[in-house]
Amino acid sequence: xxxxxxxxxxxxxxxxxxxxxxxxxxxxxxxxxxxxxxxxxxxxxxxxxxxxxxxxxxxxxxxxxxxxxxxxxxxxxxxxxxxxxxxxxxxxxxxxxxxxxxxxxxxxxxxxxxxxxxxxxxxxxxxxxxxxxxxxxxxxxxxxxxxxxxxxxxxxxxxxxxxxxxxxxxxxxxxxxxxxxxxxxxxxxxxxxxxxxxxxxxxxxxxxxxxxxxxxxxxxxxxxxxxxxxxxxxxxxxxxxxxxxxxxxxxxxxxxxxxxxxxxxxxxxxxxxxxxxxxxxxxxxxxxxxxxxxxxxxxxxxxxxxxxxxxxxxxxxxxxxxxxxxxxxxxxxxxxxxxxxxxxxxxxxxxxxxxxxxxxxxxxxxxxxxxxxxxxxxxxxxxxxxxxxxxxxxxxxxxxxxxxxxxxxxxxxxxxxxxxxxxxxxxxxxxxxxxxxxxxxxxxxxxxxxxxxxxxxxxxxxxxxxxxxxxxxxxxxxxxxxxxxxxxxxxxxxxxxxxxxxxxxxxxxxxxxxxxxxxxxxxxxxxxxxxxxxxxxxxxxxxxxxxxxxxxxxxxxxxxxxxx
Numbered sequence: 001x002x003x004x005x006x007x008x009x010x011x012x013x014x015x016x017x018x019x020x021x022x023x024x025x026x027x028x029x030x031x032x033x034x035x036x037x038x039x040x041x042x043x044x045x046x047x048x049x050x051x052x053x054x055x056x057x058x059x060x061x062x063x064x065x066x067x068x069x070x071x072x073x074x075x076x077x078x079x080x081x082x083x084x085x086x087x088x089x090x091x092x093x094x095x096x097x098x099x100x101x102x103x104x105x106x107x108x109x110x111x112x113x114x115x116x117x118x119x120x121x122x123x124x125x126x127x128x129x130x131x132x133x134x135x136x137x138x139x140x141x142x143x144x145x146x147x148x149x150x151x152x153x154x155x156x157x158x159x160x161x162x163x164x165x166x167x168x169x170x171x172x173x174x175x176x177x178x179x180x181x182x183x184x185x186x187x188x189x190x191x192x193x194x195x196x197x198x199x200x201x202x203x204x205x206x207x208x209x210x211x212x213x214x215x216x217x218x219x220x221x222x223x224x225x226x227x228x229x230x231x232x233x234x235x236x237x238x239x240x241x242x243x244x245x246x247x248x249x250x251x252x253x254x255x256x257x258x259x260x261x262x263x264x265x266x267x268x269x270x271x272x273x274x275x276x277x278x279x280x281x282x283x284x285x286x287x288x289x290x291x292x293x294x295x296x297x298x299x300x301x302x303x304x305x306x307x308x309x310x311x312x313x314x315x316x317x318x319x320x321x322x323x324x325x326x327x328x329x330x331x332x333x334x335x336x337x338x339x340x341x342x343x344x345x346x347x348x349x350x351x352x353x354x355x356x357x358x359x360x361x362x363x364x365x366x367x368x369x370x371x372x373x374x375x376x377x378x379x380x381x382x383x384x385x386x387x388x389x390x391x392x393x394x395x396x397x398x399x400x401x402x403x404x405x406x407x408x409x410x411x412x413x414x415x416x417x418x419x420x421x422x423x424x425x426x427x428x429x430x431x432x433x434x435x436x437x438x439x440x441x442x443x444x445x446x447x448x449x450x451x452x453x454x455x456x457x458x459x460x461x462x463x464x465x466x467x468x469x470x471x472x473x474x475x476x477x478x479x480x481x482x483x484x485x486x487x488x489x490x491x492x493x494x495x496x497x498x499x500x501x502x503x504x505x506x507x508x509x510x511x512x513x514x515x516x517x518x519x520x521x522x523x524x525x526x527x528x529x530x531x532x533x534x535x536x537x538x539x540x541x542x543x544x545x546x547x548x549x550x551x552x553x554x555x556x557x558x559x560x561x562x563x564x
Contacts, residue, residue, distance in 0.1 A: 011042075011120045011144070033076070041120035041248050043075045043241075046082050046110050046135065048126040048151070053086030055128035055206060058197030058228040059151045062237040063125050066149060069241025070123070075248075080113045082106045082135070084128045087452055087478065088166050088200060092419060097449035100476070101548045103130040103137070103282070104561050107289070110138025120144060121248045123241060127151030127199050127228075129479070132209035133282035136218070139254045140289040145247040146254050147349050148219045149240045150210040152228030153320040154198030160185075164193040165201040167314055167480035170454055174462020177427040181462075198228035202313030204479030207320045208275030209282060214329045215269035217257045217348030221357055225324035243350050250351060258290040261343040264302060265333075265354065268341055271306040271383030272332050273323075274315060276479030277398045277487055280385060281450075284558030296387055296396040296556045300515070303383035306341055308402060309365075309373045315402040315482040316379065318371045326371035327361070334361040339375050388486060390518040391526065392472070392498050392508070395490035395556035399512055400482060407512035409470050409484060410520070411436040415504050418442070419453055419475075426459045433468035436508040440499045441536065442475030443492025444559040448539060448549035450488075454478035457485055470510050472517065474499055474555070486510055486517055488555040494536060495554070501529035 025038065045066055049059035067077040085095070085102040106126075114122050121144050124135040132150075139146040157164035172189045175181035199206035210224035220240055226233045263283060270279045280299055287294035309332060311317050323329075336342045337358055344355030365372040373379055384402035389395075401407040411434045416422035422439050425431055437456070444450045453475055460466050466483035474492035477485055491497030498519055502508070507520035519526065540546040553563040 011118050037076050040074055040076045041245070042078050042117070043070045043244065043248070044114050044117070044119040044122035045070070045077050045079045046113070046122055046124040046138070047079055048082045048084055048131045050084055052084055053089060053128055054154065054194055054197050055086065055151060055199040056084050056131070059125050059127055061234055062149055062151060065234045065237040066123050066125065066241045069238040070245065073242050073245040075245055078117060078119060082109045082126070082131065084131055087129050087205070091452060091478070092423065092455040096451035097447050097545065099130055099452065100444070100450045100559060101544055103134040103285070104548065105544070106131060106134025107137035107141065110135060111141040114138070114142035114144060121244055122146045123149060123244050125149045125151065125237070127206065129205040129209070129278065132206060132213065133286060136213065136286050137289040139218070140258060140286065143253050143255050145244060145252055146218065147240050147244045147247070148213050149237045150213070150219060150224055152198050152226050152233045153207055154201045155195055155227055155229060155321060156201055156319055157192040157195045159188055159192045163319065164189060165313065165319065166193055167202065167458060169193045170458025170480070171462040174426070174459035177459065178463040196229055200480065201319040201321065202480060203273050203275050203310070203320065204314065205276040205278045206479070208270060208273070208279050208479055211273055211275065211329050212266040212270050212279060212283070215333055216262050216266040217346060217354065218254060221330050222324070222328045225320045225328045227321050227324070246351070247349055252349065252351060255290055257347055257349060258286070258292060259346065260292050260294060262346040263287055263292060263294055265342050265346055267299060267302045268306045268336055269329060269332060271303055271385065272309045272336055274308050274310055274312050274379070274384055274402050277385060277400050277477050277481070278479055280398050281476065281488060281555060281558055285560045288558055288560050288563065299385060300387040303385060306336070306383045307375065307378035308380040308384055309335060309375070309378050311371055311373065311379055314480045322371045326369040327365060330358055330361045331365055331372055334358045334363060335365060335372070335375060338363040386512050386515060388510070388512065388515050388517040390516045392517045392519045393489045395554060397486050397489040397517055399486045399510070400477070401512045402482070404467055404484060407484070408510065409436070410507060410509040411470060413438050413502050413504060413506040413508050415440070415502055419451065419456060422456045423459060426456055426463065431465065431469055433465060436470035436472065436510065438499065438502050439471065439473040439475060440493040442473055443494055444552035444555060445549045446492050446494030447475060448545050448552070450476050450555065450559060452476045452478045453487070454481055457481045457483055470508070472499070472508070472510070484510065489517070490554045490556040492555065496530065496533065496535065498526060500533060501526055
């Protein structure tokens with residue numbers, strides 16, 4: 001057998017070498033270490049595998065491949081776990097309030113293990129929505145050489161000649177309630193929508209964040225759109241380990257890679273692919289973890305100059321597996337780079353610049369596919385995640401405007417204090433075209449945990465009301481949401497934001513052209529209502545939810561817990 005290479009590891013050698021460190025060495029011997037292993041870098045593998053969700057049930061084979069790659073490349077793998085919460089499974093329940101909380105728990109786990117064990121590098125394996133930003137935030141906080149390995153997208157389900165995904169089920173519920181789908185068809189869609197392991201298949205939150213991480217330079221090219229069941233995903237995990245070991249040699253760290261320019265690259269790709277509204281919240285938090293100046297207004301700055309190039313669900317036709325076959329994120333990036341819409345000089349985890357990584361990718365997408373449009377024929381000339389402001393959201397909020405024929409409406413407020421009553425009203429046909437639903441006390445502090453509203457929005461789309469009914473909330477939306485929806489309204493209701501003072505029947509204007517979210521009530525009346533308002537008692541007074549509610553910043557700053 002060839003002798004394994006030795007890579008300098010100044011961090012872990014401080015612990016495992018020298019007579020004064022004998023007790024430390026003894027504990028490593030207990031795990032099978034040999035004398036020569038103390039010369040090798042200790043590389044963490046943050047393994048998000050679990051059987052909680054299909055997004056994470058296929059991660060162990062990737063972690064195993066990464067471990068094998070680390071060991072073969074002359075490193076010593078130190079494996080630890082990270083938790084996950086499935087948004088799709090928790091949606092519409094009290095459990096959904098733990099989703100955003102889990103982002104912080106995951107990042108805390110990674111920072112704690114990497115720093116507590118004084119690891120030389122870390123490879124993070126994640127699949128579900130919050131694994132992605134949580135993993136990246138942990139990598140940035142620890143700031144040792146690091147790489148993200150995405151678990152991979154799911155393959156589509158199939159029923160009656162149509163591809164299915166998890167959002168198909170939520171929309172089918174609305175169609176069934178409206179009498180447009182039989183109970184039998186609803187049951188068959190439910191059974192077939194998720195055929196195996198992998199993350200939700202459209203350009204929803206997990207695939208949005210994986211694509212952005214590739215653009216950011218902390219995941220390998222093409223890795224963000226691979227399907228979990230395919231062997232290339234395992235090969236990519238093994239190659240990620242090799243690249244990470246090279247980064248350890250060079251001492252190339254995440255905060256060397258994540259800069260204002262590389263975040264702008266990532267956000268440009270989010271816009272070009274029609275990505276999730278959650279990316280706004282998460283990249284505000286990622287920038288905070290990186291110590292990079294980035295505000296909610298920067299998203300609007302990037303949006304207006306970046307076209308939507310990809311025809312992807314939820315508002316388009318195709319899934320991430322189709323994007324992969326069409327050329328993946330490198331093709332999207334090269335198209336943007338050729339137009340001067342990316343910073344080609346940003347460094348990546350391989351040590352190459354973005355321009356060097358993309359040098360062999362065609363400047364124009366190939367003609368025999370319809371997933372990635374050329375710049376001459378974009379889906380939309382400007383990005384889809386608009387930042388609206390006005391008296392209802394002076395700090396800003398996020399509207400997803402792709403696929404809407406007319407992203408402007410004024411209508412009467414239909415006010416709900418929770419998601420369940422709002423969904424019940426939709427399914428009982430009490431919401432009609434022209435209404436503006438208001439779902440409040442669902443923000444970072446009020447929820448707490450800022451739950452997603454996929455059940456109500458999916459039901460609206462299923463009933464044919466996706467474009468004719470508005471919905472605003474201080475909570476979040478699933479990456480699978482589309483329609484006349486506005487989320488992340490800030491300040492939130494629980495913090496005394498104007499959304500708390502809306503009365504049933506008040507006139508509300510949503511205007512994506514003017515970037516306006518307006519309560520059409522006089523300033524004097526709003527002030528009168530504010531003076532009469534009393535903050536609600538906390539929903540939780542102990543445990544992780546109480547800690548999150550107490551510490552969470554406003555959504556306009558990423559709902560982070562350490563914005564002191």
